[in-house]
Amino acid sequence: MTNPTSSPPPLVEHLDRGPLTEHEMAARVARDIPHGSYVNLGIGRPTLVADHLPDGAGVVLHTENGMLNMGPAAQDGQIDPDLINAGKIPVTELPGAAYFHHADSFAMMRGGHLDICVLGAFQVSAAGDLANWHTGAPDAVPAVGGAMDLAIGAKRVFVMMTLFTKQGAPKLVPECTYPLTGVGCVDRVYTDVATFQIGPGGATVLETFGIPYDDLAHRLGVALSRQDWT
Amino acid sequence: MNVMTCGDPDEAVAGIEDGSTVLVGGFGTAGMPADLIEALVRQGATGLTVVSNNAGNGDTGLAALLDKGRVRRMVCSFPRQSDSWVFDRLYREGRVELELVPQGTLAERLRAAGAGIGAFYSPTGAGTLLAEGKETREIAGRTHVLEYPIKGDVALISAHRADRMGNLVYRRTARNFGPVMATAATTVVAQVREIVDIGALDPEAVVTPGIYIDRVVQVVPAA
Incomplete structure (x- = not known):
């Protein structure tokens, strides 16, 4: 679901630095999560976002195996085999936590009750198609x-990924070549090199890290737009 | 009220027939009815369709059932895990069929079976490989996919505590698929850590009412 209400902010090029590290990417995503949001963090890199939510952010984490207000990973003495996250890692509960069964947990999701989910991706298309579950290899x-x-x-889907594969191929693409996870569902793409807003008009670059807009546009085979300061 | 309290897991899984569809609770090992699955391995039923979120971990439980060639078909959302080598091998050798279902659709198809729903339309998976060949319909400007219930002959689930009416309470995220699977099979078997007397569970806290449960067996967790 795209969010057509807000026009993108003006482009910021951060040229005094290199690409973002994994943790800087997580911090960048965390900054865009409004106070009090209900959020699901996907398995893998997106779980790092939890480490960068400020104290008092009031963000409630959902884990799809059946819990709201999940706490941090369990330390040695706290491990309880009955209390795990979607990645099957032992976690903890925060005061105000709630447990529910799987059908309820996914009704919460499908029913549009979660504000934001943060997912990893193999590819995202400029139209917001997401490919993140299957390489399609035989x-x-x-x-x-x-x-x-x-x-x-x-309600809003944020993708967090490196912008290029290890072989240098762009992961923001005109059309996904991997099998799709969802059609037209991505709102924001947070990468090490740039942040993108995906809307009806395609991909808008919000900021770049260590690369000028023109070089980025040249490296990606995708039509991009930018909002300039007025 | 017709709940059988079984003396051991072998008694609890007696009578499961070849070719049955068996719903198996658990998400990873949380809520996994490990003792019932081990009893099913000993019981010997074969040609099974197993419906479970994952397709076995390590060499025990569901993995052992698969390894013995008892499972003809797996219906699950996430077979591939770091320790799913048994399923991975059988799948690559073409010795087990896989129906891959998005996790929420799996839960809702089970819920539908238990609730007497004939089928339902869901936006999940629309436009993807997992919707290929399925009926679709535009509803409120969005493509929805027609999904049918998954009904089990048997459900094997795990809960924290049962009373002798078969009322169940769960513990933390081990609840996962237990409550929906309990509604969706002809015969429902629950392994629990403790069986308590009637009246000892707070009725407000019961998650699965005993009407859904046919057999319970107490399994003392390994220390």
């Missing part, structure tokens, strides 16, 4: 989990 064992439910269910 010998791959496919596994989807809750990715498709999250992609179409949360």
Whole structure:
């Protein structure tokens, strides 16, 4: 679901620095999560976002295996096999936590009750299509989990990924070549090199890190736009 | 009220027939009815369709059932895990069928079976590989996919505590698929850590009412 209400802010090029580290990316995502949001953080890199939510952010974390107000990962003495997150890592509960069964947990998602989910991706298209569950390789064992439910269910879908593969291929693409997780579902893409807003007009660059807009546009094979200071 | 309190897990899984559809609770190992699955391995039913979120961890439980060739077909959302080597091997050798279902659709198809719903339209998966060949319909400007219920012959679930009416309470995220699977099978078997007397559970706190439960067995967790 795109968010057509706000026009993008003017482009900021951060040229006095290199690309963002993984933790800087997580901090960048955390900055855009409004106070009091209900948020689901996908398995892997997006879980780092939790470390960068400021105290008092009032953000309630949802884990799709059936809990709201999940706390940080459990330390040695706290490990309880009955209390895990979607990545099957032992976690803790915060005061005000609630437990529920799987059908309720996904009704929460599909029913549009979660404000934001943050997901990793193999590819995102300029139209907001998401590919993050399957490479389509013939010998791959496919596994989807809750990715498709999250992609179409949360009010806003943030993707957090590196902008290029290790081989240098862009992951923001005109059309996804990997099997889709959801169609037209991505609102924001947070990468090490740039942040993008995805809307009806395609991808707008909000900021860049260590690369000028023109170089970025040249490296990506996607039509980009920018908002200039007026 | 017709709940059978079984003496051990073998008694609890007696009578499961070849070719049955077996719903197996748990998300990873949380809420996994490990003792019932081990009993099912000993019981010997084969040609099974197993419905579970994952497809076994390590070499025990569901993985052991798969390894013994008892499972013809897996219906699950997330078979591939770091320790799912048994399923991965069987799948690559073409010795087990896989129906991959988005996790929320899996839960809702089970819920629908238990609630007597004939089918439902969901936006999850629209426009993806997992919707190929399925009926779709535009509803409120959005593509929805028609999904059918998943009904089990047997459900094997795990809960924290039961009373002798079969009322169940769960603990933390081990609840996961238990409550929906309990509604969705002809025969529902629950392994619990403790069976208490009637009246000992707070009725306000009961998650699965005993009407859904056929057999309970107490399994003392390994120390």
